[in-house]
Amino acid sequence: MDFDKIKELMDNENQDDLELPISLENIKESNMPIAKIRKTMKGEIAIQLVAIVIFFTYPFLIEMYELPRAVYLIFMFITSLMTLGYLAKMIWFLRRTSNVKQQTKETILSFIHDIKLTMEVYKTGIIAGSLLLPVSVAAIFMGAVKFGPDRFTEWFLLQMPTSIFFLVLLGYLISCVLIYYITVIWADKLYGVHVRKLEEILAQMEE
């Protein structure tokens, strides 16, 4: 194959089909993996904000006993703060990372590093926030007046037989494990796909 001839043909090819923009205004949205992740996270923040409004409004729409309502609000506040704090921190972090001006290998490695770090912090934030959720869920269900007497206060003050206590503990641990695995699978589905593609490219460099 005559590569010089190919070069000549490429150089002389009609480039009229390539129209460069007259302004950058319309192309300011990137589709690079990091940009996509940032966009997904922004969407998540919006959903979380709406969810927070709903979660904080709900206990005032139904009749609840005082202690369960207070516990629910405190735990939801901590959960929301942790989750939003981590997501906001990630967006700030992603804004200043990953560029394509280095060597190709460095570029790919820095993208992989940034995405993996994002995934880890995201998972930590979501899992830490979610671990408090069972208490909030218990408060909203067991502390609602329409479900009968206040069983949440007894439960919260650990006024229960030892066997029930261990059952509650077991239930909590199982829900923690479930939350952990769901978060890991979810994060992998959202962000892991980018890492795998980049690792494939890296493998192509080294094979």
Add this chain to the structure above:
Amino acid sequence: MELTEQEFLSKITVHKGIIHKVSRIYFEDPSDREDLVQEIILQLWKSLKSFNGKSQFSSWMYRVALNTAIVFFKKEKRKSDNYQMPEHVQLAHEEYSDEKEQQLAVFYKAVQQLNKIEKALIFQFIEGFSGEEIAKNLGMSPGNVRVKLNRTKKKLQEIIKTQNHGF
């Protein structure tokens, strides 16, 4: 480097051939190419501050354009990145106004069977980069570049031969 948006656009217009060729090498579909071109321009603009003028503007453009193409995934699922002997793959025997045009079309079609790194290697080789320069741009060892480039050239020739073309 500090440039206004208009100065930047004028400067890349001078070298628009680089963007054109990179997009042709990486994508066959015109809308994919258009997306890649836009992404390259955006990444060039975002990376402009890092360009300190030590190398030529065009060399810096090559690097940013290639890295963008390599990291950019959009719509790539439809394309095969792993070459296997394409007995069943048929290159389109379209009608071209002249032989040169057809040769280039066959070349671009064959290049689509290469993976992203092979595309980067063959593109830089065709553009006249030395082995050292390619190694430096990609972050690979010169020895590795030499081996992979030879392998890629052979692979490309095989693909074209399989399609009963030769030039």
